[in-house]
Amino acid sequence: MKPYVKRHKNDSVDAEAICEAVQRPNMRFVGIKSVAQQEILSLHRIRSLAVKNRTALVNQIRGLLAEYGIVFPKSIKQARRAIVLILSDESSEMSANFRVILEDERDELAHLDERIGKYEREIEALAKAEPQCRLLMTIPGVGPITATALLASVGDVRAFKNGRELSAWIGLVPNQHSTGGKAWLTGISKRGNGYLRTLLIHGARAALRVCENKLDRRSQWAVSVSERRGANRAVVALANRMARSAWAMLVKQEAYGASAAV
Structure with missing residues (x-):
């Protein structure tokens, strides 16, 4: 719409520009989403945020354990397995305070796993119910x-x-x-x-x-x-x-x- 604004920005100038733009045959418009579409996309956004938080948490756990010389492969599955093995090792040099921190991280990871699983089950149910x-x-x-x-x-x-x-x-x-008849x-x-x-x-x-x-x-x-x-x-x-x-x-x-x- 910017090319159709002739003067400084105000409501009347914007309204005139909008009226000019909507009359153009090649103008592209953004479709208005229905309530159902918005609800589905909201569910996707919540799931996406939970996945990002889980990835950040696993990276944090990797960084904390690296201070003790403990390294494990880069995957969520390996992170879960490593935490269980580390917490079950009584001969580890980790302090009691650090064990409490690691247990909190483990519980938070399990909570995020549960949330993500819940969102994915809801998305799967929506997909099965929709013929398209x-x-x-x-x-x-x-x-x-x-x-x-x-x-x-x-x-x-x-x-x-x-x-x-x-x-x-x-x-x-x-x-x-x-440009100049040449394209790439x-x-x-x-x-x-x-x-x-x-x-x-x-x-x-x-x-x-x-x-x-x-x-x-x-x-x-x-x-x-x-x-x-x-x-x-x-x-x-x-x-x-x-x-x-x-x-x-x-x-x-x-x-x-x-x-x-x-």
Whole structure:
């Protein structure tokens, strides 16, 4: 709207600019989310924050134990196992006060695990109850979390002309630069919904791991891209295809298959 503001900012000038902008045929508008969409996205935000807090807690535990020369692999599962083993070791040189601190950290980690599990069960129940989510979950690499986030974020998929528009909205298409008749492409734009983009890329990474054992066209294509350009580029390319497939499936109301995978 900024290009349509002619003078200093005030209510009347802003109103005039808005009236001018809405009359432009190529102007893009942000769809208004329903109450149901907002509730689903709120659940996702709460879960995402809990996951970040759990990661921060595990990193804190790793730092505290490193002071005692105790190092364990970087994973939540290994952190839980390490804490149990350390607290059960009576011959450890840790003081009683530090043991109390570590027990508090263990309890906090268990509490976060319980919260995250609760949120994920709620998301899974929502996905099972929604036909559109069940449709999206037929795409390899798309589970309840990605399906509900995609549906709640996008809303009416027909607001996008094609699958590429949806993929561009998520930020999964290359940046394009052109001048003087010359054009070149760089990395993905990373514009739009970063959370949704992250979920699709994580899902694509999981799907790529099993593509070598499949003979369908898209799996073989993903393996070919991975061999030629590297696994990371293949993951992003596969996430792009997943977004396009989601658009085609929601528009046509068809489960995942050859027509949606193209």
